[in-house]
Amino acid sequence: MKVRLPDGSELEVSEGSCVRDVAEAIGPRLARAALVGRVDGELVDLSQEVAPGSTVEIITEGSPEALEILRHSAAHVMAAAVKRLYGEDVSFAIGPAIDGGFYYDFDLDHSFTPEDLEKIEEEMSRLVAAGVPFRRSELDRDEALGRMKSDGQQYKVELLEEIDSDPVTLYELGGFTDLCRGPHIPDSSRVPAFKLTSVAGSYWRGDSSKKMLQRVYGTAFFSQKDLAEHLRLIEEARKRDHRRLGIELGLFSFHEEGPGFPFFHPKGMIVLNEILDYWRHVHRREGYLETRTPILLREDLWHRSGHWEHYRDNMYFTDIDDQGYAVKPMNCPGNMLIYKASQHSYRDFPLKMGELGLVHRHELSGVLHGLLRVRSFVQDDAHIFCLPDQLSGEVASVIDLCFEMYGRFGLDDVRVELSTRPDRSIGSDTQWQDATKALENALADRNVDYQVSPGEGAFYGPKIDFHIRDCLKRSWQCGTIQADLSMPERFDLEYTDSDGQRKRPVTIHRTVLGSLERFLGLLIEHYGGALPFWLAPVQAVVVPVTDEVMDYARDVYAKLRDAGFRVELDDRSETVGNKIRQAEVLKVPRMLVVGRREAGEGTVSVREHSMGDAGPAPLSEVLGRFSALVGE
């Protein structure tokens, strides 16, 4: 019989050949390198028989999908090791490959310690050394169900009950049999490098009302070198952690007395204020009007806005003069009141009202994470009131604004997501369709790549989210553009149209940076703490070589300061080397060394952070360079 190869050629193989036989027929080296096959587009085991005329591709280590398959198989090896070590009273949940590794969820009474992980690793090593084969088998669904029931594998039973296919496939390895679609590498010896990284709790099916399982994370590679490199990168990334850098650089701190509420130090405030200055500059240019609304507002407002109904669990409440008040978790209701304080004409539209509003949200204690997840933050909020046919255009201009601003901060790894109608939502089908369409059109118009998250929209409307990754590749939402189908109704917003009729405006609720706090955290990680000149809390340090030139140093310092730069004078009785090191550690962009030579010539010796000595220059020229850096 003949099979087709990816390059279009045909190959003669004997009847009943499996993928491995095909690889063998192409070449013995390929057969040794083969991990799995792809037959007519579908990934299969090497042992899979191929039908005459099918297209067969051999997947080896170099193939893009190889690593995922390896890690999935490694998860099975780990599960087999756990079964051998902890016996029959372990229930197995799921064990997929994930970005950067794999995990397996177990249910057992004993809770895993780091020592257990070592033991499991050792057992895995034994399995790898033994080269235990993966055995695939097919079984009637009912038969498999009966078997998992008798084995007490409740999670597998639950999975089987929801599976449509019949028969189902099972994989056995080293005494551990798992319900699994496959495919798998041929045997455990093909997991050359692996490491178990951590253990953490996880709910069965991610549902907090269900039982908590123990999730063991690990990763696997095709070589020890790749594994070592991966671990090195993780270590490297940890050094960029904004929580560590924020303390080291004196930007902010956290205290037990206010969990989740960041304290900004003078240097942190400088960075925040620079961000705000820039924000105001572009928003004024775009025609936004700035507002400010109270932090505490009477409780009935929150009933009216729908927050009581949908967001109460995340809100802080208090009583004032026997009246119930709530601390605002969002800025919208306040801005709705501002809108209603005057009459509006279609001529005013689009009306863009921005508020840098401080909001408080009671987040679950376990989700707090440095500046990236806090309980109080400044949202760079804005509400855009417009006509229905302006919606798409306004969304598009916010998309432009987001990319422009992220670009200014050097952030280019931005993921865009469109979230559609959730189960629990308000508004009519037409409203949702129109709004979703408007968002899609805006994205298409601006040629933005995006993923769709079905059912992840806000209860009041569909939204576009902008995500940026932190140093450990965790993704955080920053900007969001939400069509708001709820507020105009709830607050009975109106405008007068050209025909004199009172009509309901369309509202967009949007942020660009999202939360100033989160944005700062991501900036710190993005730059590894070495913020660009225009954002750096200290832009330059004057380093006098000896006390003898202190007067000149003071003069240089004063001139820079008077020119509006953030500069410090290091007049400590320390060596030049020490002062330089200090400035390098604090990631100050420029160091200006002044000694006898410079004092005599009216120059400074410039040193650039992490770049070293950049040579002498007249002070006037340095002032010009600094101005250019700020404008960049």
Added chain:
RNA sequence: GCUGCUGUAGCUCAGUCGGUAGAGCGCGUCCUUGGUAAGGACGAGGUCAUGGGUUCAAAUCCCAUCAGCAGCUCCA
């Protein structure tokens, strides 16, 4: 909130078998005036997260609380 781990000087961390506490950095004073990533000496600084318990004796063992970390869930 849930599961697991952790909490010792401003920061990073030692502290063995239960016997009342240590280093480096930083900070202060003095000496030193040094040319591009750590000059030297001396000194101050701790309710060992908090509250209970066991014990002749607790940083150390047990319980609870608080906070942090990883993850789940949730979200800007």
